[in-house]
Amino acid sequence: MTTTTPASPLAAEIPGAPASGTHSIEVAEAEAGERVDRLIARRLPALSRSRVKGLIEAGALSSGGATIDEPSTRVKAGQCYRLTIPEAVPAAPEPQARALEILYEDSALLVLDKPAGLVVHPAPGNPDRTLVNALLAHCGAEFAGIGGVKRPGIVHRLDKDTSGLMVVAKTETAHRSLTGQFAERTIDRRYRALAWGRLLPPGGATAAAEAWGEIAGNIGRSPRNRKKMAVLASAGKPAVTRYRVERLFAGGAVSMITCRLLTGRTHQIRVHLASRGHPLLGDPLYGRARPAALAALPEPVRREVEGFGRQALHAERLGFSHPDDGRPLLFESPPPGDLARLIASLESL
Structure with missing residues (x-):
């Protein structure tokens, strides 16, 4: 049995495709043991198998309140699955002018300093006014479609x-x-990141301060909350984050660290640090203000910390080889105003 609960009157743009909303699928006796992606693709034939796989990997499928993010999961008779199809977004983003802080540009690439609050590319919930829309307006018609129609020019995200x-x-x-x-x-x-608690270098407090620590753990969709990622023991994709402690504040209530990514998973730094009990300051998804740590801060600093409205994370260094001639390029960005004020407040202790 398959039922549908529309989320809104906006239908998918592909003729015959299921509308956005939640689709409930109950497994029949004869379907037991089948892969869940094959089952859904057969029950909702207007969705391609690759589309179903993408929805599952994005955390759109659940059963019994738990998120299912493995398309190869085998189903059981009587099991009920809920597939949430997001509202359709335009197939090709439209150019929308917006001021960008571009640090370098030539005919092959550009490097920019993205502000907090700017979404990189259109997606459900953010159909326009993204970085991609601004890039289309800045670079012109020849830019459209570079590397893909929906995310032109994008090779990594923040x-x-x-x-x-x-x-x-x-x-x-x-x-x-x-x-x-x-x-x-x-x-x-x-x-550059600010995390709750006392992160120590490898070997503990007596080790060299410049030593790099490492957090390794597969990252995948949280089985309890499809909006979150999590470190998983037997699923997800390998992820490695290295960190170096730069400074401790308020007796270790807050650590300022530098992080290096060896992989690029969704929310990687935020998830890895939270899994070790050191979520980022201001992180609305993975970190909550800690009463004991907040109490260790003087009132003015505590107000600054509590008023910081985003995760305290800034991509401060980016180096790569130029695609055309191989010359090394290296860029650095100081913390933006809100993060700079928070760091200055902590440094005043």
Whole structure:
């Protein structure tokens, strides 16, 4: 049995495709043991199998309140699945002019400093006014479709409320080269972060302060909350984050750290640090203000911390080889105003 609960009157743009909303699918006796992606694709034939797989991996499928993010999951008779199809977004983003802080640009690429609050590309809930829309207006018609129609030029992303450096490809050759450098882990990416608690370098408090620690753990969709990612024991994709403690504040109530990414998973730094009990300050999804840690801060600093409205994370360094001639390029970005004020407040202790 398959039933549908529309989320809104907006229908999918592909003729015959199921409308946005929640679709309930109950497994029949004869379907037991089948892969869940095959089952759904057969029950909702207007959805391609690749589309179903993408929805599942994005956390749109659940059963018994738990998120199912493995398309190969085998179903059981009588089991009920709920597939949430998001509202349709335009197939091709429209150009929308917006001021961008561009640090470098040539015919192959540009490097920009993304502000917190700017979404990188259109998606359900953010159909326009994204970085991609602004890039289309800035770069012109020849930019459309570079590396893909929906996300032209994008070779890596930053979360909406993470600020900092991004490189964007302006040609197919540059896109292939930069994507390859990210895949081969030759990109130099460093982030400045403020985390709750006392992060220690490897070997403990007596180790050299400049030592790099490492957090390794597969990251995938949280089985309890499809809007969150989590460190998973037997699923997800491998992820490695290295960190270096730069400074401790208020006796270790807050750590300022530098993070280096060896992989690029969704919410990676936020998830890895939270899994160790050190979520980022201001993180609305993975970190909550800690009463004991807040109590250790003087009133003016406590107000600054409580008023910080996003995760305290900034992409401060980006280095790579130019796609055309291989010359090394390195860019650095100081913390933006809100993060700079928070750091200054902590440094005043």
